[in-house]
Amino acid sequence: MRSFLIAVLACQAFLAACATMEVPEPPVAEDELPPNTEIVLLGEPQDGMRLPVIYVFDADRNLHVVESAVKVLQWAEVMPPVLLVGVTPTDRMAEYTPTLDEEVSETSGQSDELLGFIDETVRPYLSRNYPVSEFEVLHGHSLSGLFVLDAMLKEPDRYDGVIAIGPSVWWDQENVPVRASADCSAPERRRVFLSLSNETDSRPGTLSLAASCASETSDGPATVLKEYPREDHVTAVTPATHDGLRYVFAAWNMDPLYEARDVGAIEQRLALLEDLTGGTQYVNVPAFASLGRSFTRGGDPQTAIRLLEQLNDIAPDQIMVLNFLGEAYNEAEDYASACQTLQKSFVIATEKKSPMTRWISRQADVSNEHVDCTVE
Numbered sequence: 001m002r003s004f005l006i007a008v009l010a011c012q013a014f015l016a017a018c019a020t021m022e023v024p025e026p027p028v029a030e031d032e033l034p035p036n037t038e039i040v041l042l043g044e045p046q047d048g049m050r051l052p053v054i055y056v057f058d059a060d061r062n063l064h065v066v067e068s069a070v071k072v073l074q075w076a077e078v079m080p081p082v083l084l085v086g087v088t089p090t091d092r093m094a095e096y097t098p099t100l101d102e103e104v105s106e107t108s109g110q111s112d113e114l115l116g117f118i119d120e121t122v123r124p125y126l127s128r129n130y131p132v133s134e135f136e137v138l139h140g141h142s143l144s145g146l147f148v149l150d151a152m153l154k155e156p157d158r159y160d161g162v163i164a165i166g167p168s169v170w171w172d173q174e175n176v177p178v179r180a181s182a183d184c185s186a187p188e189r190r191r192v193f194l195s196l197s198n199e200t201d202s203r204p205g206t207l208s209l210a211a212s213c214a215s216e217t218s219d220g221p222a223t224v225l226k227e228y229p230r231e232d233h234v235t236a237v238t239p240a241t242h243d244g245l246r247y248v249f250a251a252w253n254m255d256p257l258y259e260a261r262d263v264g265a266i267e268q269r270l271a272l273l274e275d276l277t278g279g280t281q282y283v284n285v286p287a288f289a290s291l292g293r294s295f296t297r298g299g300d301p302q303t304a305i306r307l308l309e310q311l312n313d314i315a316p317d318q319i320m321v322l323n324f325l326g327e328a329y330n331e332a333e334d335y336a337s338a339c340q341t342l343q344k345s346f347v348i349a350t351e352k353k354s355p356m357t358r359w360i361s362r363q364a365d366v367s368n369e370h371v372d373c374t375v376e
Contacts, residue, residue, distance in 0.1 A: 050133035050279030051083045052160075052249075053126065055118065057096070057144035059086025062237060066139055069242045078253040079245065080282030083132055085122065089114065096140075096147040099172045115151050133277035137161035137248050141237050143168045149176050149209065152192070156185055160276065161248030162192045165240040166233050169205030177205040177212070184213040189276065192223040193244035197236035219250070252282060258291045263303060270310065285315050293324040301331035319349050319356055323363070330366045339364065339373035346375040 056066045063086040073079035089095040093105040100109035126132050136159050138148035145167030152162045153176065169176050186192075194210050196203055210225040224247055228236045246253075251273060257266045273281040288311050295304035308325040315321060322345035329338030346360045360375060367373040 048280035049081065049282065050131050050277045051081055052135040052137065052277065053083045053085055053132050054137045054139055054245075055148075056084055056086045057138075057140045057147060058088060058092070058142070060088045062086075062139065062141055062144075062241070065238055065241050066245075069238075069245050072242070073245055073249070077284035077287065078255070079249050080252050080277075083126070083130060085126070087114075087118075087122075092143050096143040097171055098146075098150040099175050101172050111147055111150055112154075114147070115154065119155075131279075133279060135160050135276045137163065139163045139165075139241070139244070140167065141165040142233065143171075145169075146171055146176060149180075152186075152190075153179055153184070156190075157187055160190055162190070163241070163244035163248060164193070165195045165237055165244070166197055166199060166202060167194070167206060168202060169209060170201045174205040174208070177208040180209045180212040184209075186213070186215075186222065188217045188222070190222060191248045191250070193240075193247045194223065194225045195236060195240040195244070196225070196227045197231040197233055198229055199233050251276065254283065255287065258284075258287050261291065261294070263307060266307070267310070270314075281314055283311065283314055285311065285318060286320065289318075289320050289324050292328065296324070296328045296331050301328045304328035305332060305334075317344075317348055319345055319352070319354055322348070323356060323360060326360075326363055326367075330363060333370075335367045335370040335373070339367040339371055342367065342373070343375050 054066065054070075056063050063084065066084060066086075070079060070082060070084070074081075091107055091110075094107035094110045095114040096111060097105070097108040098111045102108075138151060138159050138161070140146070140148035140163070142165075145164040146169060148162050149164050149167055149169065152159055167176075192213055194206055196206055206225065210223055213223040215222045226240065226243055228239060231239065251269065254266065254269055257269060270281050270283070289308065292304045292307040292311065295301065295307065305325065305328045308321060308328055312318075312321050312325060322341050326338045326342040326345060329335070329341060342360050342364045346357060346364070348354075349357045349360060364373050364375045
Protein backbone atom coordinates (compact mmCIF):
# COMPACT_ATOMS: atom_id res chain seq x y z
CA MET A 1 0.00 0.00 0.00
CA ARG A 2 1.25 3.43 -0.86
CA SER A 3 2.07 5.54 2.14
CA PHE A 4 0.75 9.04 2.46
CA LEU A 5 1.67 11.85 4.76
CA ILE A 6 -1.10 14.37 5.17
CA ALA A 7 -0.22 17.41 7.18
CA VAL A 8 -2.94 19.96 7.69
CA LEU A 9 -2.06 23.54 8.56
CA ALA A 10 -4.62 26.16 9.40
CA CYS A 11 -2.55 29.35 9.51
CA GLN A 12 -4.20 32.47 10.85
CA ALA A 13 -3.72 36.19 10.41
CA PHE A 14 -1.69 37.71 13.20
CA LEU A 15 -4.47 39.88 14.64
CA ALA A 16 -5.14 39.10 18.27
CA ALA A 17 -8.50 40.80 18.26
CA CYS A 18 -9.92 38.71 15.42
CA ALA A 19 -12.93 36.62 16.29
CA THR A 20 -12.17 32.94 15.84
CA MET A 21 -14.28 29.90 15.36
CA GLU A 22 -13.75 26.62 17.13
CA VAL A 23 -12.10 24.14 14.80
CA PRO A 24 -12.77 20.49 15.53
CA GLU A 25 -9.95 18.41 16.89
CA PRO A 26 -8.60 15.84 14.43
CA PRO A 27 -10.89 12.80 14.60
CA VAL A 28 -9.71 9.90 16.70
CA ALA A 29 -10.80 7.34 14.16
CA GLU A 30 -8.81 7.61 10.94
CA ASP A 31 -9.94 4.38 9.32
CA GLU A 32 -11.04 6.26 6.20
CA LEU A 33 -7.41 7.14 5.49
CA PRO A 34 -4.34 4.88 5.40
CA PRO A 35 -3.23 3.87 8.91
CA ASN A 36 0.05 5.77 8.57
CA THR A 37 -1.68 9.05 7.75
CA GLU A 38 -0.71 11.95 9.98
CA ILE A 39 -2.99 14.95 10.43
CA VAL A 40 -1.64 18.08 12.10
CA LEU A 41 -3.81 21.10 12.83
CA LEU A 42 -2.12 24.44 13.54
CA GLY A 43 -4.02 27.67 14.15
CA GLU A 44 -7.65 28.67 13.76
CA PRO A 45 -9.56 30.40 10.97
CA GLN A 46 -11.61 33.50 11.58
CA ASP A 47 -15.29 33.13 12.29
CA GLY A 48 -17.21 31.91 9.25
CA MET A 49 -14.10 31.47 7.11
CA ARG A 50 -13.82 28.49 4.82
CA LEU A 51 -10.20 27.65 4.14
CA PRO A 52 -8.48 27.22 0.78
CA VAL A 53 -6.69 23.87 0.46
CA ILE A 54 -3.19 23.39 -0.95
CA TYR A 55 -2.26 19.83 -1.90
CA VAL A 56 1.52 19.47 -1.63
CA PHE A 57 2.98 16.40 -3.34
CA ASP A 58 6.38 14.99 -2.39
CA ALA A 59 5.56 16.31 1.05
CA ASP A 60 8.61 14.67 2.62
CA ARG A 61 10.72 17.09 0.57
CA ASN A 62 8.48 20.06 -0.07
CA LEU A 63 5.94 20.48 2.72
CA HIS A 64 8.31 22.48 4.91
CA VAL A 65 9.16 24.72 1.94
CA VAL A 66 5.49 25.46 1.26
CA GLU A 67 4.80 25.97 4.97
CA SER A 68 7.59 28.54 5.26
CA ALA A 69 6.46 30.40 2.15
CA VAL A 70 2.86 30.52 3.37
CA LYS A 71 3.92 31.96 6.72
CA VAL A 72 5.99 34.69 5.09
CA LEU A 73 3.12 35.68 2.79
CA GLN A 74 0.71 35.69 5.71
CA TRP A 75 3.03 37.97 7.68
CA ALA A 76 2.85 40.28 4.66
CA GLU A 77 -0.98 40.06 4.80
CA VAL A 78 -1.23 38.91 1.17
CA MET A 79 -2.39 35.36 1.77
CA PRO A 80 -5.32 33.96 3.75
CA PRO A 81 -5.37 31.15 6.29
CA VAL A 82 -5.05 27.82 4.44
CA LEU A 83 -4.99 24.08 4.88
CA LEU A 84 -1.89 22.31 3.63
CA VAL A 85 -2.40 18.69 2.62
CA GLY A 86 0.89 16.93 2.04
CA VAL A 87 1.07 13.64 0.11
CA THR A 88 4.13 11.41 -0.14
CA PRO A 89 3.87 8.16 -2.14
CA THR A 90 6.24 5.23 -1.80
CA ASP A 91 6.73 4.81 -5.57
CA ARG A 92 6.98 8.20 -7.26
CA MET A 93 7.57 6.75 -10.71
CA ALA A 94 4.38 4.72 -10.46
CA GLU A 95 1.98 7.11 -8.81
CA TYR A 96 2.95 10.37 -10.50
CA THR A 97 3.05 9.18 -14.12
CA PRO A 98 -0.01 9.12 -16.40
CA THR A 99 1.14 6.45 -18.83
CA LEU A 100 3.10 3.19 -18.80
CA ASP A 101 6.68 3.36 -20.02
CA GLU A 102 8.24 -0.03 -19.30
CA GLU A 103 11.68 1.11 -20.43
CA VAL A 104 11.75 3.56 -17.54
CA SER A 105 9.61 1.74 -14.95
CA GLU A 106 7.46 -1.37 -15.15
CA THR A 107 5.13 0.08 -12.49
CA SER A 108 4.61 3.45 -14.14
CA GLY A 109 1.27 4.84 -15.27
CA GLN A 110 -0.74 4.74 -12.02
CA SER A 111 -1.52 8.44 -11.56
CA ASP A 112 -5.26 7.80 -11.88
CA GLU A 113 -5.10 5.72 -8.71
CA LEU A 114 -3.52 8.56 -6.73
CA LEU A 115 -5.94 11.09 -8.20
CA GLY A 116 -8.84 8.82 -7.27
CA PHE A 117 -7.58 8.62 -3.70
CA ILE A 118 -7.58 12.41 -3.46
CA ASP A 119 -11.03 12.71 -5.04
CA GLU A 120 -12.79 9.85 -3.30
CA THR A 121 -11.13 9.68 0.11
CA VAL A 122 -9.08 12.71 1.12
CA ARG A 123 -11.35 15.50 -0.11
CA PRO A 124 -14.55 14.07 1.45
CA TYR A 125 -12.68 13.35 4.67
CA LEU A 126 -11.46 16.95 4.93
CA SER A 127 -14.92 18.30 4.12
CA ARG A 128 -16.46 16.31 6.95
CA ASN A 129 -13.88 17.32 9.53
CA TYR A 130 -12.47 20.76 8.65
CA PRO A 131 -13.93 24.11 7.50
CA VAL A 132 -12.58 23.84 3.96
CA SER A 133 -13.65 25.78 0.89
CA GLU A 134 -13.80 24.64 -2.72
CA PHE A 135 -10.73 26.74 -3.56
CA GLU A 136 -8.01 24.16 -4.18
CA VAL A 137 -4.40 24.46 -5.30
CA LEU A 138 -1.98 21.76 -6.47
CA HIS A 139 1.76 22.04 -5.79
CA GLY A 140 4.26 19.67 -7.38
CA HIS A 141 7.92 19.49 -8.33
CA SER A 142 9.65 17.29 -10.90
CA LEU A 143 7.57 14.10 -11.25
CA SER A 144 4.91 15.46 -8.94
CA GLY A 145 4.92 18.58 -11.12
CA LEU A 146 4.02 16.28 -13.99
CA PHE A 147 1.27 14.78 -11.84
CA VAL A 148 -0.39 18.11 -10.99
CA LEU A 149 -0.45 19.10 -14.66
CA ASP A 150 -1.94 15.73 -15.57
CA ALA A 151 -4.59 16.23 -12.86
CA MET A 152 -5.31 19.71 -14.20
CA LEU A 153 -5.99 18.36 -17.68
CA LYS A 154 -8.14 15.50 -16.41
CA GLU A 155 -10.22 17.71 -14.09
CA PRO A 156 -10.08 21.20 -15.64
CA ASP A 157 -12.87 22.63 -13.49
CA ARG A 158 -11.64 21.25 -10.17
CA TYR A 159 -8.54 23.26 -9.30
CA ASP A 160 -8.22 27.02 -8.94
CA GLY A 161 -4.44 27.07 -8.88
CA VAL A 162 -1.66 24.82 -10.16
CA ILE A 163 2.01 25.27 -9.26
CA ALA A 164 4.32 23.01 -11.31
CA ILE A 165 8.01 23.52 -10.56
CA GLY A 166 10.45 21.97 -13.02
CA PRO A 167 7.77 19.48 -14.13
CA SER A 168 8.97 16.26 -15.75
CA VAL A 169 6.96 16.90 -18.88
CA TRP A 170 9.48 14.95 -20.95
CA TRP A 171 7.66 11.82 -19.76
CA ASP A 172 6.47 9.47 -22.53
CA GLN A 173 7.40 11.72 -25.43
CA GLU A 174 5.86 14.76 -23.77
CA ASN A 175 2.48 13.11 -23.25
CA VAL A 176 1.12 15.91 -21.05
CA PRO A 177 2.18 18.86 -23.28
CA VAL A 178 0.77 17.06 -26.32
CA ARG A 179 -2.58 16.62 -24.58
CA ALA A 180 -2.52 20.25 -23.46
CA SER A 181 -1.99 21.38 -27.05
CA ALA A 182 -5.24 19.64 -27.95
CA ASP A 183 -7.25 21.07 -25.04
CA CYS A 184 -6.19 23.23 -22.10
CA SER A 185 -9.59 24.73 -21.45
CA ALA A 186 -10.33 26.06 -17.98
CA PRO A 187 -12.62 28.37 -16.03
CA GLU A 188 -11.46 31.99 -16.01
CA ARG A 189 -10.47 31.92 -12.37
CA ARG A 190 -7.86 29.14 -12.71
CA ARG A 191 -4.22 30.19 -12.43
CA VAL A 192 -1.28 28.06 -13.60
CA PHE A 193 2.28 28.79 -12.49
CA LEU A 194 5.10 27.00 -14.34
CA SER A 195 8.80 27.31 -13.61
CA LEU A 196 12.08 26.28 -15.20
CA SER A 197 15.59 26.31 -13.77
CA ASN A 198 18.85 25.74 -15.64
CA GLU A 199 17.79 22.21 -16.63
CA THR A 200 17.17 21.34 -20.28
CA ASP A 201 15.14 18.10 -20.43
CA SER A 202 11.85 19.70 -19.48
CA ARG A 203 12.33 22.99 -21.28
CA PRO A 204 10.69 22.23 -24.68
CA GLY A 205 7.64 20.59 -23.13
CA THR A 206 7.17 23.29 -20.50
CA LEU A 207 7.38 26.06 -23.10
CA SER A 208 4.87 24.19 -25.25
CA LEU A 209 2.47 23.70 -22.36
CA ALA A 210 2.73 27.35 -21.32
CA ALA A 211 1.81 28.42 -24.85
CA SER A 212 -1.10 25.97 -25.04
CA CYS A 213 -2.58 27.12 -21.72
CA ALA A 214 -1.97 30.83 -22.29
CA SER A 215 -4.99 33.10 -22.11
CA GLU A 216 -5.89 36.52 -20.78
CA THR A 217 -8.44 37.11 -18.05
CA SER A 218 -9.89 40.24 -16.51
CA ASP A 219 -7.18 40.03 -13.84
CA GLY A 220 -4.23 39.25 -16.11
CA PRO A 221 -2.69 36.13 -17.65
CA ALA A 222 -4.14 32.75 -16.69
CA THR A 223 -0.75 31.06 -17.06
CA VAL A 224 2.66 32.33 -16.02
CA LEU A 225 6.05 30.78 -16.82
CA LYS A 226 8.94 32.03 -14.73
CA GLU A 227 12.54 31.02 -15.27
CA TYR A 228 15.27 30.76 -12.65
CA PRO A 229 18.46 30.42 -14.74
CA ARG A 230 20.77 30.60 -11.71
CA GLU A 231 18.97 27.78 -9.90
CA ASP A 232 19.16 24.05 -10.51
CA HIS A 233 16.36 21.48 -10.41
CA VAL A 234 16.39 21.36 -6.59
CA THR A 235 17.29 24.89 -5.51
CA ALA A 236 14.53 26.37 -7.69
CA VAL A 237 11.87 24.87 -5.41
CA THR A 238 12.12 27.56 -2.72
CA PRO A 239 11.86 30.73 -4.86
CA ALA A 240 9.36 29.16 -7.26
CA THR A 241 7.11 28.08 -4.38
CA HIS A 242 7.03 31.62 -3.01
CA ASP A 243 6.34 33.15 -6.43
CA GLY A 244 3.78 30.50 -7.32
CA LEU A 245 1.79 31.04 -4.15
CA ARG A 246 1.81 34.80 -4.65
CA TYR A 247 0.47 34.29 -8.16
CA VAL A 248 -2.34 31.81 -7.48
CA PHE A 249 -3.43 33.71 -4.35
CA ALA A 250 -3.13 37.14 -5.98
CA ALA A 251 -6.82 37.88 -5.44
CA TRP A 252 -6.17 38.14 -1.70
CA ASN A 253 -3.60 40.90 -2.12
CA MET A 254 -5.77 44.01 -2.03
CA ASP A 255 -2.99 46.48 -1.21
CA PRO A 256 -2.99 48.00 -4.74
CA LEU A 257 -6.73 48.63 -4.42
CA TYR A 258 -6.27 50.27 -1.03
CA GLU A 259 -3.54 52.49 -2.43
CA ALA A 260 -5.75 53.45 -5.39
CA ARG A 261 -8.67 54.15 -3.01
CA ASP A 262 -10.91 52.37 -5.52
CA VAL A 263 -14.01 51.54 -3.47
CA GLY A 264 -15.87 49.91 -6.35
CA ALA A 265 -12.94 47.63 -7.16
CA ILE A 266 -12.59 46.70 -3.49
CA GLU A 267 -16.23 45.68 -3.29
CA GLN A 268 -15.89 43.64 -6.49
CA ARG A 269 -12.85 41.88 -5.04
CA LEU A 270 -14.69 41.08 -1.81
CA ALA A 271 -17.49 39.53 -3.85
CA LEU A 272 -14.92 37.50 -5.81
CA LEU A 273 -13.27 36.19 -2.65
CA GLU A 274 -16.62 35.20 -1.22
CA ASP A 275 -17.38 33.36 -4.46
CA LEU A 276 -13.99 31.62 -4.44
CA THR A 277 -14.26 30.35 -0.88
CA GLY A 278 -17.98 30.20 -0.19
CA GLY A 279 -17.48 31.89 3.17
CA THR A 280 -16.14 34.89 5.01
CA GLN A 281 -13.40 36.71 3.14
CA TYR A 282 -9.91 37.24 4.52
CA VAL A 283 -8.75 40.86 4.40
CA ASN A 284 -5.89 42.90 5.79
CA VAL A 285 -7.94 44.48 8.58
CA PRO A 286 -5.54 47.31 9.58
CA ALA A 287 -5.06 48.40 5.96
CA PHE A 288 -8.78 48.19 5.19
CA ALA A 289 -9.72 50.08 8.36
CA SER A 290 -7.12 52.78 7.73
CA LEU A 291 -8.47 53.27 4.22
CA GLY A 292 -11.96 53.75 5.63
CA ARG A 293 -10.71 56.29 8.15
CA SER A 294 -8.88 58.20 5.43
CA PHE A 295 -12.23 58.95 3.82
CA THR A 296 -13.56 60.27 7.13
CA ARG A 297 -10.58 62.57 7.51
CA GLY A 298 -10.91 63.60 3.87
CA GLY A 299 -14.44 64.86 4.45
CA ASP A 300 -16.30 61.87 3.00
CA PRO A 301 -17.70 60.00 6.02
CA GLN A 302 -20.43 58.30 3.98
CA THR A 303 -17.84 56.39 1.93
CA ALA A 304 -15.99 55.60 5.15
CA ILE A 305 -19.18 54.18 6.65
CA ARG A 306 -19.82 52.15 3.50
CA LEU A 307 -16.38 50.53 3.75
CA LEU A 308 -16.19 50.14 7.51
CA GLU A 309 -19.63 48.57 7.80
CA GLN A 310 -18.54 45.91 5.30
CA LEU A 311 -15.32 45.38 7.23
CA ASN A 312 -17.26 45.05 10.47
CA ASP A 313 -19.32 42.28 8.86
CA ILE A 314 -16.15 40.48 7.77
CA ALA A 315 -14.17 40.98 10.99
CA PRO A 316 -16.71 41.75 13.72
CA ASP A 317 -15.98 43.11 17.18
CA GLN A 318 -12.54 44.50 16.44
CA ILE A 319 -11.74 47.61 18.41
CA MET A 320 -9.99 49.43 15.57
CA VAL A 321 -12.86 48.86 13.16
CA LEU A 322 -15.54 49.86 15.65
CA ASN A 323 -13.62 52.98 16.67
CA PHE A 324 -13.17 54.19 13.10
CA LEU A 325 -16.80 53.37 12.31
CA GLY A 326 -18.02 55.31 15.34
CA GLU A 327 -15.85 58.24 14.33
CA ALA A 328 -17.31 58.16 10.80
CA TYR A 329 -20.86 58.10 12.16
CA ASN A 330 -20.08 61.17 14.26
CA GLU A 331 -18.71 63.02 11.23
CA ALA A 332 -21.85 62.05 9.29
CA GLU A 333 -23.95 63.37 12.20
CA ASP A 334 -25.49 59.95 12.79
CA TYR A 335 -24.90 60.28 16.51
CA ALA A 336 -27.19 57.45 17.59
CA SER A 337 -25.27 54.93 15.45
CA ALA A 338 -21.99 56.43 16.64
CA CYS A 339 -23.00 56.05 20.27
CA GLN A 340 -24.13 52.45 19.85
CA THR A 341 -20.91 51.53 18.03
CA LEU A 342 -18.63 53.27 20.51
CA GLN A 343 -20.40 51.74 23.51
CA LYS A 344 -19.80 48.30 22.04
CA SER A 345 -16.15 49.11 21.36
CA PHE A 346 -15.71 50.43 24.92
CA VAL A 347 -17.00 47.18 26.44
CA ILE A 348 -14.62 45.10 24.31
CA ALA A 349 -11.69 47.43 24.99
CA THR A 350 -12.36 47.29 28.74
CA GLU A 351 -12.46 43.50 28.71
CA LYS A 352 -9.18 43.41 26.82
CA LYS A 353 -7.66 46.13 29.02
CA SER A 354 -6.93 48.16 25.90
CA PRO A 355 -5.54 51.69 26.26
CA MET A 356 -8.03 52.74 23.56
CA THR A 357 -10.75 53.30 26.18
CA ARG A 358 -9.71 56.95 26.59
CA TRP A 359 -9.94 57.57 22.84
CA ILE A 360 -13.37 55.90 22.75
CA SER A 361 -14.56 58.08 25.63
CA ARG A 362 -13.56 61.24 23.77
CA GLN A 363 -15.46 60.14 20.67
CA ALA A 364 -18.47 59.25 22.82
CA ASP A 365 -18.37 62.78 24.24
CA VAL A 366 -18.91 64.06 20.70
CA SER A 367 -22.00 61.89 20.36
CA ASN A 368 -23.16 62.87 23.84
CA GLU A 369 -23.50 66.48 22.76
CA HIS A 370 -26.43 65.40 20.59
CA VAL A 371 -27.80 62.17 22.12
CA ASP A 372 -27.59 60.59 25.54
CA CYS A 373 -24.35 58.65 25.18
CA THR A 374 -22.28 57.41 28.08
CA VAL A 375 -19.64 54.72 28.04
CA GLU A 376 -18.67 52.75 31.10
